Amino acid sequence: MAHALKAPLPTESLVLTYMDRAGRIAIDQLADGFGMSKTQLAETAGLARETLYRAERSGARKAQGRLREMLEIISRVSDWAGGKEQAMAWYRAQPLPAFGGRTAEALVKEGKAAAVRDYLDHMAVGGFA
Template sequence: MGQALKTPVQNESLVLSYMDRAGKIAIDQVAGSFGMSKSQLAETTGLARETLYRLERSRTAKTQGRLREMLEIISRVADWAGGKEQAMAWYRAQPLPAFGGRTAEALVKEGKAAAVRDYLDHMALGGFA
């Protein structure tokens, strides 16, 4: 990894860039930004498809938390991946040796986003996979 991963404070900027005036992550904006439908975004985050189509469900703590986790991880790798689109591709497809070859996407779906963040922090400090 040639470039350092972003610090937690820098990670907030990507998350904040998708916030609406109510302080919620704007799902249409996230999906559009990554060239996805709401259904594809739901699949990527491990949420039921209808969750992102129903306003009341899209604004729950669980839904917002899962979206935040995904965006935080993408933000951490965006610089060295070559941008947020490439970071999304990494998130969805790159097997992580430290996790038995599972992807960041699979781990977030399992509720293990903190483990991915810890792993990325470890790598940023020069650790090995």
């Protein structure tokens, strides 16, 4: 019995867009895709600037995990934000009332991406901020 290929979930779409054949986030393509330098991308993801300039560090679990978390959150909001660029602007600048006015970017940098995803899930089903 053949299995049909599933369409990627909305939260996976940007992650898959920027994934290389080895299953890692492709740093150069990601930076280019959002019109950022690697330094700006590192800052946005809460990583040291040097991390994204060295292959062994940019491929490390922590760096890849942080970039994946950032992309998952941006993917979740891109449809209602009006696209990935607007979703990135939301991620970086929109204060979230449920988190004392901190942004999704600040929360991801603090290691609280799961809380942001839970918040977005809550909002998606009609919850209040």
